[in-house]
Amino acid sequence: MIRLVDVSFWYADTDVPTLDGVGLTIDEGELVLVVGRTGSGKSTLLGTLNGLVPHFSGGHLQGRVTVDGVSTAERPPRELAHVVGVVGQDPLAGFVTDTVEEELAYGMEQLGLRPDVMRRRVEETLDLLGIADLRGRPLRTLSGGQQQRVAIGSVLTMHPRVVVLDEPTSALDPTAAEDVLATLKRLVDDLGTTVVLAEHRMERVVPFADTMVVVRGDGGVDVGPPTDVLRRSEIAPPLVELGRVAGWDPLPLSVRDARRAAGPLRDRLATTPAPSVPELRGAEVLSARGVVVRHGATVAVRGVDLDLRRGEVVALMGRNGSGKSSLLWALQGSGARQGGTVAVDDAGQQVDPKRLGPRAARRHVGLVPQTASDLLYLETVDAECAAGDEESGAPAGSCRALLDRLAPGVVGDRHPRDLSEGQRLALVLSVQLCAAPPVLLLDEPTRGLDYDAKRVFARTVRTLADEGRAIVVATHDVELVAVTADRAVVLAEGEVVSAGATRDVLAGSPAFAPQVAKVLGEPWLTVDEVAAAVGAVP
């Protein structure tokens, strides 16, 4: 179905090839998972499949890419629309029309299909994706998972042989992500569509994948069945790492496989002491009572109580739209808050950050918003650092010193946009930490981070907390929460539905349990704990 023969690609003005001599054959009806670090060339590889690279991106492509027997070099993407459907990372940015039904029909209108065919396919696709009840809804009013499914539907109506998706679930909560992945599985199983998708959070996709492609970052790729590739790969989902620790062969790819292999390990763990629960230390630094946030007629946060102590990391979880962001903004003081109190300890005195000016508030509570790059507006890293010092009234060079600690080796005259996701997050963190707030709130910080960057980030968060800060991380990433958080708070419809030690909150929940807990049951959450208990080196 798809053949890449000795494909190399250079972006304009670079000498280093992004892809170098890539050879790849994908058969009909396969589900292919493409992984790799940020900036390794995953998106470039996906772009070659429908000719967006090089027709849209510019640059120089060598070698031959054929899809369904057609060479992408000779045809622009629009002439391949009926063969390859492409779904981008941000579905909203790719929508052309404004209601669900029209969006599904848009591609078919371009193909010039007959009206009765269009009508039938729209209905079929609505049913296939389970979105029939959304047909007349404006696209902007849909939730993230619904938008992503509409985006998939809008290419499916063209009946493409291949569907290419670039991180379709990175912005979704675990349940919505499962929905989208189930949809993709259905395409492969029922329609025989070839699906190629790139994904950072591979643990969710690996069980379905027939083939895995690791984009190494030096221009080359490793291709093979997931079990083989994962045996060699440095980056692996927790399940595979657990398999390595326990010495299972073949490596388990799904929780079900692992559970069946886990009997002996479970017996062994039963005799070892359970992982110790670190007791909460540190003085209380922020106390919120009955916080209420309303946006017009909708209530985003309904009377939430939250206490933060120095030295702890608190994870804030819940589905998209459950009020996590609104709560963080209300705690910081610059967001709306219609009711309740927030008191931050300031050398023995209680102050409400909302009553302080923005300059004083950020000395008490720092917030990194969901789109962290909104905070950056200057041309170079050095300029941002200098502005950070000035805004915080800190001595010159303190922001840069923080940045060097969090992410050593960031070149000062680079444009912030050219940094990797991890480096950019470190820069924003440094700017906010410059004001030395005892409380730091992070809204979905790990979006777009690869496994390595996430590991670095987890370490950073732990260090910052150990230095006496209280840190709140709003996230969908259960594996990250399992590794970093001391406490977890789950919100639903603006109310706290469960709160307590991470272990208690996560292990028992079907939606939030990390893979290790799903295999071994309570109280085990992470591979590191298991490794420590059995005395193996992970």
Next chain:
Amino acid sequence: MTGATVRRAGLPRDLHPGAWWLWALGLATAASRTTNPWLLLLILTVACHVVVVRRSDAPWAMAFRLYLYLGLAIVLLRVAFRVLLGGDTAGTVLVPLPTVPLPDWVAGIQLLGDVTAEAVLAGLYDGLRLATMVVCLGAANALANPKRLLASMPGALYEVGTAVVVALSVFPQLAESVQRVRRARRLRASGGGRVNAVRTIVVPVLEDAFDRSLQLAASMDSRGYGRAGAAPRRDRAVTGTLMVTGLLGVCVGVYATLDGTAPRVLAGPVLAVGLVVAAVGFVVAGRRVERTRYRPDRWRLPELLVVASGVGTAVVLFLTSSFDPQDVYPSLTPLTWPPVATLPLVGVLLGVLPSFVAPPPLRTPASGSRATEAVR
């Protein structure tokens, strides 16, 4: 016509937006041909009645009352200006007022002066006529879905329609980005004066908009936008000339038709020729378009009846104004009670037909509208 067709025609659906526009333009044209307050008020009533009975619950439908306010403002302004500036006319004095002397260089303009019944009535009739026309256009806006109107444009204008829809969706996005970045800026508490403040907002917002438009372009390209090959240069020149000439003809024709004093040869003939030329242009341009339309609005019997009622009203008032001008232009000197003649009355009442023949509109299910509220 069988019973089944009748029943089907009566099912709730959106009427073709073009039909609503033609009906409303017919009423507006009728209003332009008369200053008789009874006829104008009747046209207003007809338009309001049809809007109330046949509008959907979409946001544009709710904007109708703004047009009514605008109409009221027009009438009041017209009368106020007559009183303020037109005190020169002789006639029945209602309120005796002195004239405010103005310097020589504004000769020809006079402030205040005696308020005469003639002046006030002339202002009222004139204002009412303009207000009725505005309200008729408002009715079209309230009844026809603007997006469907774009979608039912001829194939040749497809690209324009797409561009307009994309542009319309950009504005809420830009507003969202500005809001988001402004909030983020407070988190950094960056100072440095107004210039800096603008920059800290404009730079991220523009970057965001730029990224989005690139993503949209990539998405449209990979979904087949612009697939139907480009036409040869000569073809494009021919269609372009045809359309521009045709539309010019239509403009001249419409102007001449509405302005009773223009030479008649400019009215009917030029309008007809212009329409034909433009139509040929659209057909030629549309023929090479290989795209199709999903669920296009079709012209069925109710559409035709709605258009007929609007056009009928216009025609009757045209005829009356040609044969019995005093029925539609009531005399001000001498002051008389405006006459009520049967023919124009019946003509205007034709316009109320859509409230019976047009199908009732689709209403959004409750859940959908609630979600829209939440986002707003």
